[in-house]
Amino acid sequence: SPKVSGFARAAPAPYPDRFNTPGQPRIAVTPSTTARWLDDFLEAYVAARPVHATFLGDHRFDGLLQDLSDEGVGDVQAGMEGLLTRAARLEGERGSMAPHGSGSPDRVAAPLGRGDPEAPGPSPDAAVEAVDLRLAKGFLKLSLWERESGHHLRGNPAWATGEAAFGVMSPFMTDFAPLVERAESATERLQSVPDFLGGARRWLEAGPGSHPRWTRRAATECTGALAFLEDGLPLLAEEVRKGPGNGTPAQAQRLLAAGAAAARAFSDHHAWLESDHLRHTTDVVGCGAEILDLHIKEGHHLPESAREIASYARDEMARVQSELIELARRMGAESPMNILDRLRDRHPDADGYLGRYQEIWDDCYERARAEELVTWPEDPIRYRLRPRWARAAAPHLYFLFYRAPAAFDRPAVHEYWVAPPPEGRDRAAPDPEEMAAFLRANHDYVIKANHVIHHGGVGHHVQNGHAYRTGSRIGRIAAVDCAARIAMHCGGTMAEGWACYATELMAEHGAMDPLEVFAERASRIRMCCRAVVDVELHRGRMTLEDAVNFYQHQAGMPESAAWSEAVKNSMFPGGALMYLMGTDGIRAIRRDREAELGDAFQLRSFHDELLSHGSIPVTLAGTLMSPPPSTGTLHPFGEPS
Numbered sequence: 043s044p045k046v047s048g049f050a051r052a053a054p055a056p057y058p059d060r061f062n063t064p065g066q067p068r069i070a071v072t073p074s075t076t077a078r079w080l081d082d083f084l085e086a087y088v089a090a091r092p093v094h095a096t097f098l099g100d101h102r103f104d105g106l107l108q109d110l111s112d113e114g115v116g117d118v119q120a121g122m123e124g125l126l127t128r129a130a131r132l133e134g135e136r137g138s139m140a141p142h143g144s145g146s147p148d149r150v151a152a153p154l155g156r157g158d159p160e161a162p163g164p165s166p167d168a169a170v171e172a173v174d175l176r177l178a179k180g181f182l183k184l185s186l187w188e189r190e191s192g193h194h195l196r197g198n199p200a201w202a203t204g205e206a207a208f209g210v211m212s213p214f215m216t217d218f219a220p221l222v223e224r225a226e227s228a229t230e231r232l233q234s235v236p237d238f239l240g241g242a243r244r245w246l247e248a249g250p251g252s253h254p255r256w257t258r259r260a261a262t263e264c265t266g267a268l269a270f271l272e273d274g275l276p277l278l279a280e281e282v283r284k285g286p287g288n289g290t291p292a293q294a295q296r297l298l299a300a301g302a303a304a305a306r307a308f309s310d311h312h313a314w315l316e317s318d319h320l321r322h323t324t325d326v327v328g329c330g331a332e333i334l335d336l337h338i339k340e341g342h343h344l345p346e347s348a349r350e351i352a353s354y355a356r357d358e359m360a361r362v363q364s365e366l367i368e369l370a371r372r373m374g375a376e377s378p379m380n381i382l383d384r385l386r387d388r389h390p391d392a393d394g395y396l397g398r399y400q401e402i403w404d405d406c407y408e409r410a411r412a413e414e415l416v417t418w419p420e421d422p423i424r425y426r427l428r429p430r431w432a433r434a435a436a437p438h439l440y441f442l443f444y445r446a447p448a449a450f451d452r453p454a455v456h457e458y459w460v461a462p463p464p465e466g467r468d469r470a471a472p473d474p475e476e477m478a479a480f481l482r483a484n485h486d487y488v489i490k491a492n493h494v495i496h497h498g499g500v501g502h503h504v505q506n507g508h509a510y511r512t513g514s515r516i517g518r519i520a521a522v523d524c525a526a527r528i529a530m531h532c533g534g535t536m537a538e539g540w541a542c543y544a545t546e547l548m549a550e551h552g553a554m555d556p557l558e559v560f561a562e563r564a565s566r567i568r569m570c571c572r573a574v575v576d577v578e579l580h581r582g583r584m585t586l587e588d589a590v591n592f593y594q595h596q597a598g599m600p601e602s603a604a605w606s607e608a609v610k611n612s613m614f615p616g617g618a619l620m621y622l623m624g625t626d627g628i629r630a631i632r633r634d635r636e637a638e639l640g641d642a643f644q645l646r647s648f649h650d651e652l653l654s655h656g657s658i659p660v661t662l663a664g665t666l667m668s669p670p671p672s673t674g675t676l677h678p679f680g681e682p683s
Contacts, residue, residue, distance in 0.1 A: 075132055076171050080515060083125055083178045090118045093209045094524045099448030101218065105230030107209050110195065110202075110241025119189060122182045129179050167513065170655075173662050174516045177532045180340035184531055187333055192326065195242060196249035198613055199260035199315060201526065202242030206235055207267040207439055208525035210304060214278055214431065215445065217453050222289035225282045225297050232300035236307040243314060251324035255586060255609050257315050264312035266438025271305040274431035327579065327586060327612035334580040337616030341531035343659040344623055351619055352577040358622070359570035359596060366564055373560070379598065381560050388557075389485035392477055395463055398486070399425040403494045406553055410500050413551045416649040419507030421447065421456065423498050428459040444497035445523045446506050458498045487558050491565070495548050501541035508653035509536075517656020527614055533657035534617065539624015540653070542569060546625070568597045569621045575611050576618035586612060627660035628652065631667070 088095035092103035108114070188194045194201055210231050213224040246252065252260075276298065283294035329337075331348065338344050338351070346354070366378040375381045390398040403425070410416060428436060435441065447456045464472040464480055495501055509517055520533025528534060548554065549562045571593055578584040584592070586608050593604035611618045631652065636643045655663040 074168075074171070076168075076175055079125070079128060079132055080171070080174055080178065082128075083182075084515060086121050086125065090121070091524075093205055093212060094529055096209075096212045097445075097448060097524045098519055098522050098529065099218070099450035099452055101227070101451065104213055104224070104227035105234075107206065107231055107234045107238040110238060110245065115189075115195070115245075119186065122186055126179065126182050126186075129175065129182075132175070169666065170513050173658060173666065174514055176343075177516045177520070177530070177658060177662075180343075180532060181530050183340050184337060187336065191329065191333075192250045192252070192324070193329060193613060193615070195245045197246070197252050197256075197324070199242070199246055199252050199257050199319060200263060200613065202239065202246075203260040203263035203267070203311070204440060204526040206238055206242075206308070207263055207270070207435075209238075210235065210267070210301075211270055211432070211435070212525075216448065216457070218448065218451055221278075221285060222282055222293060225278065225289060225293065229297050229300045232297070232304040235304035239307050239311045243311070243319075246319060247322070250326075251322045252319065253325065253327050253586070253612070254320060254323055255605070256327075256613065257319050257323075259609055261312055261315045262438050264308045264315065266435045266441075267308045268305055268312070269438060270432070270435035271301045271308070273434040275301040277431040325585075328582045329580045329615040331581045334577065334615050337531065338619075341616055341659075342535050342620055342623065343532070343661050344535075344627075345661070346623075348577045348581060351623065352574050355570040355573035355577075355619075355622055359567055359574070362563065362566050362570070363596075366560070366567075369560060369563075373556070378560075378564060381557065382564065385487045385557055385561055386482040386485050388487070389481045390489075392463060392481065395481065395484070396425065396427060396460065399458075399460060399489055399493060399498075402486070402490045403499055406490070406494050406499050406548060409548065409551065409553045414644075414646045415547060415551065416500060416504060416646055416653070417508075418500075418504055419511065421503065421507040421510075422454065423456045423458055423503055425458045425460055425493075425498070427462040432459070433462060440526055442523060443493060444502060446502065446521060446528075447510075449510055449519045449522050456503070458493070460493065487554075487561055490554070490558065491545055491562060495545045495553070496541045499544075500548060501544040502537065504544070505537060505540045505653055505657070508650075509656040512654060512656030514656040514658055517658045519657075521657035527617065528657075531616065532659055534620035535624030535627060535660040536655075536657050536663060537624075538621045539626075539628050539660050542621055542625040543628045568593075568599070569625070571597045572607070572611065572618035573622040575608060576616065579608075579612055580615045624660050627664070631660070631664045635667075 088098065088100045088103065090108070092106040092108065095101075095103045109117075190196070192198065210228055213228040213231070218224070279294040279297045279301075282289040282297060283291050328334075334348050338346070338348060344351070370376070370378045370381050373381060403423075407418065410418065432441065443460060444458050447453075461480075461484065464476045466472045497503065506521065509521060512518055516530065516532065520528065520530035521537035522529045522533075528537065545562060545565075549559050554562060575584065575589045575592060579586070579589055589608035589611065590601065590604040593599040593607055594601060597604075599607065632648060635648055651667055652663055655666050
């Protein structure tokens with residue numbers, strides 16, 4: 043494959059045509075100036091981010107990693123700046139239009155953030171297009187800041203290690219093509235790893251330094267990549283060599299040879315991180331109040347300030363803590379933790395462990411249908427144990443149990459990879475105490491709330507199914523999981539807000555017993571803690587150590603989990619507050635719609651319409667709904683103003 047140089051690579055075909063999947067609704071693209079701009083933006087996005095492209099389902103770039111040469115990085119930056127300049131001219135010509143109704147062709151829309159909602163505006167398609175333009179512009183602004191900051195290749199060493207590790211693993215994570223074809227792409231990517239990591243070192247050496255915790259996370263990811271290359275890749279190569287209709291011994295050998303070279307590169311990079319780069323340090327992890335506001339306004343499109351978000355989160359946290367203490371007392375427990383401990387005794391046995399996921403999924407699916415909560419898209423999902431080739435690497439990486447299906451070119455059945463039970467040496471029977479601890483950690487409530495409802499069921503999986511059928515081209519891709527986070531910041535309040543809201547919704551509609559309802563309520567404390575830490579870390583009012591202590595004392599998190607959460611929060615400004623703000627934003631829209639429609643309100647219709655707009659900010663999805671929820675401003679904390 044030719045080397046991609048930033049945004050300059052010519053597209054072999056128009057973006058919308060390649061991304062209309064047979065059997066799925068087509069993306070409606072008009073020959074407007076905005077549509078052409080979006081064509082160029084989306085093509086530039088995938089060309090500059092080949093690992094993202096793999097996860098999204100564009101497999102033209104599967105053999106590539108990002109070009110970290112000065113020229114390559116410069117081309118990407120210049121391309122983003124050029125797109126913003128064109129967007130400014132475009133808005134000067136047509137005005138910035140905000141949608142207020144897309145469900146009926148007779149409805150009109152109002153200008154973004156101003157004007158009379160009854161004044162003439164764009165058609166429904168144009169309203170969605172205007173939102174896509176606004177979201178793409180916000181993404182470009184945030185990306186340009188990030189590339190100049192210490193939160194990307196100049197100061198965050200975990201960006202490059204995560205990109206490289208998942209770059210070489212991603213071709214094997216779904217069966218989008220025969221294994222031999224995916225192995226050829228992986229071979230090409232593996233061959234690029236030495237140059238990629240070398241480029242990353244050059245940028246980091248010239249940068250402002252990295253927090254030691256960021257550097258140690260990058261070193262841990264090198265350990266994960268090495269585990270994959272040394273333990274997992276040989277298993278895949280054997281499948282290439284022996285599998286029916288697959289490759290040849292020569293192809294398998296090329297894969298292993300490329301893996302060996304990549305392993306040496308990861309080993310060298312790990313040594314450099316642990317020695318040279320650990321001496322190039324900074325204590326700064328926050329982005330600052332101004333940039334946090336940029337994430338809140340241009341990423342999540344929230345009307346609240348960072349200060350208001352933190353204050354609300356603290357108030358909510360205190361309210362729920364008091365509520366749980368009283369509820370625990372009524373349930374005969376000394377503390378909320380005593381209640382939560384009871385759940386650990388309710389777990390499957392070793393033989394029934396994997397089957398329990400499907401049993402609970404079936405129950406929740408039938409419950410959602412019986413209660414008419416939401417239309418469930420026809421996107422089958424299958425629970426299976428994490429493949430052996432990934433088991434040694436997964437604990438060291440951002441290796442999700444549920445990774446959003448590709449927006450395009452995805453297999454007919456999506457696989458959800460659950461944690462495998464422990465095994466003894468040479469796959470002998472495991473130690474009984476180790477197995478008992480594993481089953482207690484993976485008890486029924488964890489399976490139900492986290493793996494079924496939140497991720498594999500009515501939460502993320504249903505929301506993704508709706509998103510992949512939306513007319514919004516940004517809304518289709520924004521919440522797809524990539525190497526370290528979702529594809530675009532703007533997908534966060536809908537993706538995580540809906541998944542948390544859906545878990546609460548199922549509890550309200552009888553899917554949980556009293557102990558499980560208590561645990562679900564307790565999970566809101568962690569959600570509030572995330573919002574507080576996100577804001578205070580990036581406003582400079584908390585250190586990483588403060589954040590860890592806060593998580594331990596307020597949310598009851600173990601120290602190791604608290605460190606993991608705090609480090610992730612520090613790397614991605616605005617990435618933790620989206621859970622609370624998205625969840626409560628959905629509730630605000632629902633509350634307002636119920637008040638307006640009264641007895642005519644239908645829960646499933648409301649949810650279907652909300653989700654039909656894809657993975658866009660909850661606030662903007664609210665403005666797209668028809669009829670408009672209110673003539674005021676949607677406020678996640680209470681009634682519209």
